[in-house]
Structure formats: C-alpha cells, structure tokens
Amino acid sequence: MTPSALKDELRARAASYGFEAFGVTTPDAVVAAGARLLEALALGRHGSMAWLEDRAQWRADPRALWPEARSVVLLGLNYGPDHDPRAALERASHAAISVYAQGDDYHDLIKGRLKQVAGALASAGHAAKVFVDTAPVMEKPLAAAAGLGWQGKHTNLVSRAHGSWLFLGAIFTTAELPPDEAETDRCGSCRACLDACPTDAFPAPYQLDARRCVSYLTIEHAGPIPRELRPKLGNRIYGCDDCLAACPWNKFAETGREMRLAARDALRTPELRRLAALDDAGFRALFAKSAVKRIGRDRFVRNVAIAIGNSGDASLAEALGPLLDDPSPVVRGASVWAIARLAPPATLAPLAARRLAAETDGDVRAEWRAALDQEAA
Incomplete structure (x- = not known):
C-alpha cells in the first residue's frame, strides 16, 4: 500500500469510528511550541503540575518520546454541547460543571477507538x-x-468546522505518511476569549498562567x-468553559453525536446542597465513568x-x-470561608471563637482567624 493509500485508509477508518477531524503531521513540527512550553515552565505558570x-x-x-516515529496522526471527536454552558452560571444555588465532564470520561472512549484506527497501520x-x-504529548500544537x-x-484549539469543542487523540507511527498543511490562525483582532476569563488567567494573547x-x-x-480568587470562581466546581464558549467560531459548531459523551441530566446543573452532602461512596457513585472522579x-x-459561599443564598449555610x-x-477550610460569607453576623463571631480553639490544622485555623477579622472589621 502506498503512503497516500494508507493515509486514505486511516482517514476512512477514523470516520467510521466517529472521528470528525483528521490530519497528519511530522514529529518535528512543534519545535516552536516546545520552546514556548519551556518558557512558561521557567516562569512557574504551570503551578503545582510538576x-x-x-x-x-x-x-x-x-522525537524524544519515540525516536522511531515518522508521522503523527491527529484525530478529533466533536463534543459540542446542546446548550450554552454559560447559562449554568446564572443559577447560583446550582453547580456549573465543564461540558466535557458531564458525560462519560473521554479518555476511555477515545483510546479504544484510536487503537481500532491504528489497526490499519499494523496490518x-x-x-x-x-x-x-x-x-507527554502536546496534542494541540x-x-x-x-x-x-x-x-x-x-491557547485551546479552534476549528472552523467545530469551534472549540474537539477532543483530541494522537497516533504516533513508524509509517511515513503525507503530511497535511498547518491551519492558519484566524483569530484576527478578536479577544472575546481573553475578556471572558473570570480570573484574568491570560497574561497576554496566546499565553496562559495556569495558577489563575x-x-x-x-x-x-x-x-x-x-482567597483572592475564590469569589471569582462563582458556582464553577469542575473546570470552566467561559473562554471556549465565548469564541465566535462556535457559530459553526454542531452538537456532538456521540451519546456516551452527551451530558447526563444529573450533571448538567446539580444542586449545590445535594453535592455538599456527598460522602466518598456517594461521590464515586454519582461520578462513575466521569472525568470528575x-x-x-x-x-x-x-x-x-x-x-456555596459565592451563592449569596443564606439558606445554603446549613449545608456547610x-x-x-x-x-x-x-474541606473544612473552604467551608469556613463560605460560612463566613453567609452566616448572620450575630452567630459568626461566637462560632469562629469556639471552632478556632478546637481546630488543630494550621490552614483551617487561619480561615477561622480571617473570619473573626472580617467580623471585627
């Protein structure tokens, strides 16, 4: 089979397994991206992600990951939502969970299908x-x-056909396949994604400070x-879709067709009160097969x-x-901060004094002292 014919076979097989985007590049194609990564690491923008x-x-x-690789096949699976994920931010007593985590864990689904596609290479x-x-693969570059x-x-991938909503998978292979042309940057002067970030996590366009x-x-x-970032989280309890959802290219996106990735009703906008009551067993049951686990x-x-602390709903204080x-x-420390924002002033000071005397963890004691200082002010 010629390299071109093999590539066509891979493309057809990928489509049969539900992948809606396909392309080939060479292992040496992301040298510039590697340099940008090392610069971000030197600045500490990766936070605790050692x-x-x-x-x-x-x-x-x-090529350092696998010196024998001659081509890299990139595949994309559309997970476009059937709703605007920002609507959940308006329901302060409910939770906002990132779209990608509302269905089954994409890792498990995509890896199995990649192996099926790669079977054409083995054959x-x-x-x-x-x-x-x-x-350690830079899928987006x-x-x-x-x-x-x-x-x-x-810094996320934007597709003319699918907007911001593509899961990516990569196949490294010893086959030398005809590479595709790189896509042109089409952001222009738009900065909708940067302006949408609730925590100002972009020091400049194309740069992300993960710590924010x-x-x-x-x-x-x-x-x-x-503490200074907590109020900016709102009701976002797992991930954030704001910069993705703000992209104008999403007007061309379609709802994802893979049912296993579709949002479960229980995870669209669950009540914060119910989530606060989860023990370990309840958490594992609710998020079985979900990336949240x-x-x-x-x-x-x-x-x-x-x-809950950001909700402004005093009735939720009892859940804390x-x-x-x-x-x-x-958990205790976050709950102290939250209850200090919701509890009636008359009850906060005596509660904080009692709890501070009994608390042994340094971080939690600091939260109680902050609550007392807040009350005194």
Whole structure:
C-alpha cells in the first residue's frame, strides 16, 4: 500500500469510528511550541503540575518520546454541547460543571477507538502508539500543525468546522505518511476569549498562567484555593468553559453525536446542597465513568463549599454545618470561608471563637482567624 493509500485508509477508518477531524503531521513540527512550553515552565505558570516539568523535553520534541516515529496522526471527536454552558452560571444555588465532564470520561472512549484506527497501520506492517491526554504529548500544537485547527488566543484549539469543542487523540507511527498543511490562525483582532476569563488567567494573547485558571484551581490544585480568587470562581466546581464558549467560531459548531459523551441530566446543573452532602461512596457513585472522579471527593467538596459561599443564598449555610467537622482539612477550610460569607453576623463571631480553639490544622485555623477579622472589621 502506498503512503497516500494508507493515509486514505486511516482517514476512512477514523470516520467510521466517529472521528470528525483528521490530519497528519511530522514529529518535528512543534519545535516552536516546545520552546514556548519551556518558557512558561521557567516562569512557574504551570503551578503545582510538576508532571509538566518531569518530561518537558518529551513534550517539546515528540522525537524524544519515540525516536522511531515518522508521522503523527491527529484525530478529533466533536463534543459540542446542546446548550450554552454559560447559562449554568446564572443559577447560583446550582453547580456549573465543564461540558466535557458531564458525560462519560473521554479518555476511555477515545483510546479504544484510536487503537481500532491504528489497526490499519499494523496490518500494513507499521508500528504505532496511541495517546489521549495522558502522556507527554502536546496534542494541540500537533493538531494545529496537522490542519485540524489553530491554537487561539486562549491557547485551546479552534476549528472552523467545530469551534472549540474537539477532543483530541494522537497516533504516533513508524509509517511515513503525507503530511497535511498547518491551519492558519484566524483569530484576527478578536479577544472575546481573553475578556471572558473570570480570573484574568491570560497574561497576554496566546499565553496562559495556569495558577489563575479556574480549570487548574478546581481540578489540578490540591490545597486551599487562594482567597483572592475564590469569589471569582462563582458556582464553577469542575473546570470552566467561559473562554471556549465565548469564541465566535462556535457559530459553526454542531452538537456532538456521540451519546456516551452527551451530558447526563444529573450533571448538567446539580444542586449545590445535594453535592455538599456527598460522602466518598456517594461521590464515586454519582461520578462513575466521569472525568470528575479523578479529583476525588475531598477536592470536589472543597469546590462545592466555595460555590456555596459565592451563592449569596443564606439558606445554603446549613449545608456547610456538617462540613465544618469534615475529616479533610481542605474541606473544612473552604467551608469556613463560605460560612463566613453567609452566616448572620450575630452567630459568626461566637462560632469562629469556639471552632478556632478546637481546630488543630494550621490552614483551617487561619480561615477561622480571617473570619473573626472580617467580623471585627
């Protein structure tokens, strides 16, 4: 089979497995992106994500990850929502969960399908390795080089056909396939994504400081969320779609067709009160097969407590009561901050004084002292 014929076979097989975007590039196509990554790491913009540093050279140069690779096949699966995800932000007593996490975990779905597509390479006598967001691979720059779209000013991939809503997967192969042309950056003077960010996480166009990003804070960051950023999270308890949803190219996007990725009714805008009551077993049951499960119950309930504090709904303060005794210090600390925003002033000071005397964790004690200082002011 000629390289062109093999590429056509891969494209057809990818379409049969539901992939709506396809392109090929070479392993040396993202050298510039690798340099930008190293610069961001030097500035500390990756926050606590040490795994970005650990294999930075592999990310910067795919040839270091697998020297035998001659081509990289990039595939995209549309997960366009059937609603505007920003509508959830208007329901302060309910939670906003990022669109990609409202259905089944895309990692499991896409990896299996990539292996099926890669079967065409094995049949033709070529080796292949598949990657879905869990290896040191820079999928977005590779996808741009393969013509699937371009990296917008928010650093995410933008597609003319699918807007912001593409899951990406990569197949590295020893086959030498004809590469596609890179897509042109079509952002122009638009800055809608930058202006939409609730935490000002973009120091400049095409640059992201993860330490201020809602997705990083609610998913990757394990400790207490910085106090100055908590009010900006609103009711976002897992990820954020604001910069994605703001992109004008979404006018061409269509609703995703893969039912396993479709939003479950229970995860569209669940009540914060119900989420605050989740124990570990309840958390695992509710988020079975969901990407949300990866952060664990404690980090998740920390986020819920902050959202309750941002709700302005004093009736939700009672949902925080049990969390003040939670075994997890990060849950207790977030709940202290939240209850200080909702509790009647007459009850806050004596409650804070009693709890401060009994608390042993330093971070939680600091939250109670801040609550007392707030009351005194």
